[in-house]
Amino acid sequence: MPLLARTVQAPLHIEVRRGAVANLGTILADGRISAGGDVAVVVGPGLGEQIADLIRPSLGSADVYTAAGGTLDAAIELADKLRSRHYDAVVGIGGGATVDTAKYAATRWAIPMVSVATSLANDGIASPVASLVNDGIKGSYGVHIPIAVVVDLDFVESGPDRVNRGGIGDVISNISALADWELARQVRNEPVDGLAASLARMGAEAVLNHPGDMNDDGFLTVLAEALISSGLAMAVCGSSRPSSGGCHEIMHATDALYPGTASHGELAGLGALFCTFLRDDRRRFAEMSACLRRHQLPRTPADVNLDEEQFVRVVEFAPRTRPDRYTILEHLEMTPTVIAEKLAEYDTAVAAG
Secondary structure, three states: OOOOOOOOOOOOEEEEEOOOOOOHHHHHHHOOOOOOOOEEEEEOOOOHHHHHHHHOOOOOOOEEEEOOOOEHHHHHHHHHHHHHOOOOEEEEEEOHHHHHHHHHHHHHOOOOEEEEEOOOOOHHHHOOEEEEEEOOEEEEEEOOOOOEEEEEHHHHHHOOHHHHHHHHHHHHHHHHHHHHHHHHHHHHOOOOOHHHHHHHHHHHHHHHOOOOOOOOHHHHHHHHHHHHHHHHHHHHHOOOHHHOOHHHHHHHHHHHHOOOOOOHHHHHHHHHHHHHHHOOOHHHHHHHHHHHHHOOOOOOHHHHOOOHHHHHHHHHHHHHHOOOOOOHHHHHOOOHHHHHHHHHHHHHHHHHO
16 A cells, blocks of 8 residues: 655644744643743843743743853753753744754753744754754754744844844755755756755745845744745755755855854855856846845855855865765866856856846
């Protein structure tokens, strides 16, 4: 008998709205995650006190832990603290570093984890991956997908605009990642998961063509849902393939060679635009370039303070960051001289757009 369905891990509850943090107790109770508020709340050092004051009325039984740094050591230290008593769930409230620390710590003891995002920097808010720094190098660690994902638009609106815009770059990079996946199918017969690809593509297309900006609740909601959809795409296929191709190889290479250059989303967007140019997909290149320009995101190496020599080195090094992944960068096998020539053509094309 053929297999007629498959089981997919997904959050039980997803909510994107204003005032979510203040009403967290009600959200957890309505979602049947924690009726009595016996949860461990993990906050970052920046918003810790403000968040603690907001949740106390509805989560009086919660223990609040502060996690800083987004490191593997911090996540392991938090995991040790979680053994102090039984918790219905671990609730990570904050940006990517705080949420990823909470995801990893909760997974260590198989405790359900609730992701409460106060920024829209990348698709980690709903993914089965935690990005943590270990010995100065950022690595990706497999974790349980959050049991619930909540985005508080009040905090997003009041947060750093540049941080939130980075999520746009991360989402639209899915378009480049999916093109790389299709290339791998054509060249290496790599299987493509159609459901995962659809989830990753729908969110990217919605953000790419949305006329709103970061001051528009409608646009923020679409961006938040696109990031969540991207995380679900990774959970569906069991890897980051639908959301990570040559674009993220460039991002990881930049982080390795020139740490602190720009954010995850900014570099993913730049990498996606460059890889799309390498594919000579003029329609997609124009659409992505226009979107990045409209949202004031980097489009050239100079925009992130990298000179030609540095970016050539990044692109040359990029395939080594994901040796098992086939993308346009592996397909072209460019020498440093060819990369420099392509970069000059790319800069001209961006300027013309």
